[in-house]
Structures are given as structure tokens and as C-alpha cells.
Amino acid sequence: MADTATTLPPAHRAPRFDVRTILTRYGAWIALVLLILVNLAITPNFATWQTLNVNLTQVCAIVIVGVGMTLVIATGGIDLSVGALMAIAGALAPLIFLGKLFPLPHPAIGIALAFILPVLAAAALGWFNGWLVTRLRIQPIIATLVLFIAGRGIAQVFTNGNLQVFNLPSFQFIGLGRVFGIPFQAILMIFIVATAAWMLRRTVFGRQILAIGGNEKAARLSGIPVASVKKRVYLISGFLSGIAGLIVIARNSAADANLVGLGMELDAIAAVAVGGTLLTGGRATIIGTLVGALIIQLVRYTLLANGVPDAAALVAKAAIIVLAVWLQRQSYR
């Protein structure tokens, strides 16, 4: 990966130019380009603005959640609660702007609060995940399993499991709006990806994340505030899940606590894995996660657009994940 950030300075890497290295390092990019070429050849109407928009809107939520997941995985952790946090944010927002939670002095305030409070709630729950991981030293997979199980239940209790339908263009701008013809959510996604990629490569915080994932003990001994970095990383993951939850409900004009973000943790982890982030931590690429999510989305689109049932796309996705991770392993022998 061109943007791969590792704990090693580049000078420590031996230059190797054999085919296998190129294949493993740029495998995701090659796969993406191949997919696009195949689609240009076989899928009707592929090179259209509409196809691009469809794929972009469908991939946005996965990428935004995937960015948080990449950071968490970079520290050697995992966050299973992302889908549940999306459901909580998605359930809270309509409750707020429809005035069911508390009376609203003015509709505009309601909409502002509907953006702010749900995302803050998701971020706070993310911080709680981090607290469980660092303070109680619970393994990340179990710590976040708690909210995976309880989180969706909380969202369902809030709404009593009912679908909340709404039509509120000023709120739904986040999911339906366009700026110069480009979906606003895609712009938001690119902004988040760029910020996170910059942060991971260029800031102290980014280096600390990678150092912890590379060797937590060494990181602690070298004076890195491990607990505080980890808590912030889980907080970011929760925060981004909250944003993704709002995008999904805005796009659907409805919030269904049973469905918002369902299975998102798996999609996000798959995107991270396919993108080339080391699942054991210490080496991460945000752009890779974007590419990974695009690959998974494009494979699904290719199959669907060519009449293959959705279920077969699942099997293809499984094969891609295994192949990508296996290739990755070959380069780290």
C-alpha cells in the first residue's frame, strides 16, 4: 500500500521488487482496477453517473464505520458494537426532531440537536467500550460484545421496536443532499477518510496508535499513555458509527431499530481486512479500508447487475476475504 503506515521507518524495509511482493502490497488496488475493467466490459450502463452514485451511496456507511474500525484494529483491538451504536443513533435522532423525547422550543434547534446528541451518545458509548478494555482489562471482543447485544435492544426499547417514518429535508441532507451533483454523504466520507489517513500518518496520536498495536508493552514502557489512546480510539469508532447511523436513516426516510446497522461490524471488519490492515494490529491503512470497502461493494454490484442472486454474492465476499488475508500473510512470512 502506498499510504501504509507502520511502526517501522521506511529505511528498515528491504526493497524487493519481485512479482509476489507487488501482488501482495498492491493487491487491493489491482483487484479494484480489474473489477472496474471487467465491469466496463460486461456490465451494461456501468460508466454512468448514476452507477457511480449508487455505489458511492451504498459504500459510504461501511467506509465511515470502517475508518473507526481500522483505528481500533490498529491498536490490536476490535469493535463489534458499531452496528448497535448505529441503531442507537438512528433511533435517537427522530425521537429528538419529532419532539418525542423533550419539547422543542424551535424546529431548527430540534434538527441541530438531532445531529449532535445521537452522535455524542454513540461516542460516549464508544468511550465506555474503551473504558471496559483499559480499566477492567476485558478483551476487546468481549467488551464490545456487551454493547453488541445490549445496544440494539436499547434502541428497540427507545422506539418500542416501531418504525419511525419522517420527511424532513433539512435533516435528510446528510443522506440525500447533493453538492454540485455529488452526494453529500460521499463528500463527508472523503473528508473523514482524508482526516483519518492524515492523522494516522502524520500526528503523534496516529503513531501512538500503531505503536500500541505493534507492541503494547513496549509502547507503555516508552511512555505512551496506552489507556488514554485506546479510549480515544474506541470513542472515535463510536462517534463515526453515530454519523453512519444518521446517514442510513436519512437515506431511508425512516429509522428501524431492528435493521439499522445490522451486520455492519462484519462488513467493516471485512473492508479493513481486504484493505490490507494487519488484523493483529500495528500496521494500518485508511485508504486501504476505502479500497477494501469499494472492492466488496463492486463485487456485489457486479454480481447483482449481471443477474447473480444476492446470496451467491455472500459466498463471493467470503472467498475474497480469505484470499485477501491469505495474500497478506504471504508478504509477511
Add this chain to the structure above:
Amino acid sequence: MNTTSLKLFQGIGRYGVLLALVALILFGWLRYENFLGAFNVLTVLRYNSMFALVALGMCFVIITGGIDLSVGSTAALGSVVAALLSPYGVMPGLLGGLGAGLAIGACNAFIITRLNILPFIATLATMLAASGCALLLADNQSVSVSYETGFVELGQGDFLGFPIPAWIALIAYLLGSLILNFTSFGRTVLAIGGNEDAARLMGLPAQRVKALVYLASGGLAGLAGVILAAQFGAGQPIEGVGWELFAIAAVVVGGTLLTGGVGSVGSTLAGVLLLGLIFNILNFENGLGWISLSAYWQSVIRGAFLLLVVAIQARLSMRTEEAA
């Protein structure tokens, strides 16, 4: 910390789940009529036997230090295959579901031990694949089972007044307990989880044992799928969502450490029953009419319960570390 209180702490860690289970049963018995009536007890056992089978496989996998996320969709696949084969008789249905589970288990074993991919990601992939296969085979809808061949007895029938699925689970747990504690295979499972490199250097067949553990987990999930199909009269390709996490929660509540090397089959069963009883008690509580909590509270309470257990476990292990 002195040794007496240390032992006390370890004892709570080991028997905590049993104590909690007994406390919950006592609570239910004192509070609700018919809580320990034959009907309720048998219903709870019948329903939870599927989860018990899945959790048993998960218990072995977790003891080796791995994880199996594919069990839920494997069970769904097993239920579809069993339902499709049920017109040919009980055995074809049973063996078909079991075989489908073993096939997914074999995929897991291959990916993990041959391709050396982390269990977490390998079983995540097979989870998607199994779910895809189930939907393809079932043509995206539930498949009704044949009521003429007696297949549904596997889920709905009784033997000696005790539900057949509960018998299956009981036998599986007895075998599992014997295998873990009294065979060289079982000791190898524990050794791998304790320290895989050391186990390998001692000459234990680590890779083969790991492969067999994932195979067994797949087979048990397939069996759970057979019971699912027989109990509800249909193979259900979209059922099984979240079963893997329920199973993990049950294993963890049972005191098995996720880092591997330590674990008990009996405590896992207690963990399953504990999580199952929470739902049962919620139903009774609603029946009393004092409160009215929707079914959605179930997952909130389960999550809170899991949190409580892991928090206590974390505290206990910290104290044990400090003392040691």
C-alpha cells in the same frame, strides 16, 4: 492477600455461574407459580438445547484460544439441508444437517490450520459463505419440513418423558465433558490454549487437534440446525443471526477464559441455562402484571448480565494476579 481469601476468590470464579444459576432458579421458584412445573422446565430445556449444542462446540474452540463466528449461519444451513432431506426420512434429514455442519467445520479447519489465517477472520468468512449457501439452497425462503416421516420428532418429540433435543444435548455434554477431562485429545485441547508453541514443541499434534475442534464445532452447529428445523417445522436460512455471540456469551459467563487454556464443559451448560432463564423469567414477570417489559428488554438484560459477569471475572483475575 492471604491464601484463604485467594482460594475463596478462585472458588467464586469457578462456581460463580452455578451459584448464580441456583439463585435465579430459587428466585423464580419463590416468585412465580408453575416456574418449576414440568411444562415450563421442559419447554425451557427443549428450546435451549439448540443453543447448548452450539455453545458446546464454541467452548472447545475457545479453550484452544480460537473463536468460531460461523456457528449461527452453519446452524441455519444445517436446518435448510435437514428440511430439504426430511421427506426421505429421519436419518437422511439428521445426517444431512450434520453433514452440512461438518462441511463448514472442515472449511474452517482448512483455512485456519493450512492457510494460517486468524480464526476470527476465517470463521467470519465462512459465516458469510454458509449464510449464502443456505439462502441459495432455500431459494431465499423458509423450507417446510415433511410431517410424514417423523422428522419433527427430533425437535418436538419426547423420550421417557424428556424432550428428545434435550437428550441430544445432554449426551453431547456428557461426551464433551469426558473427552475434555479424560482423553489425551482433551488434554491437548487445553494445552494448545495454554501455550500453543509449547504444546507443539512437546510433540502434541496441535494442528490436527485444532482442525478436529473446528470440525466438531461445525458438526454441533449443524446438529443444532437439525433441531431448529424439526422444532419449528421449517428450515430457516435467515435464523441463527447472533447465535455465535450468544454462544460466546454463554461460554464466557460459564467462566471459560477467552485467552484459552482454561475451561469447563459443565459451566458452559450452566451459562446457557442462565442466559436462557433470563428470558423465561422476563416472561413470567410480565405475566404477573407488575411490570410490562417488551421482548426487547431481553437483549438489554442479557448484555447487562454479560457485563456484570465479565467485570467480576476481570476483578477476580486482577486480584489473583496481584496475589501471585
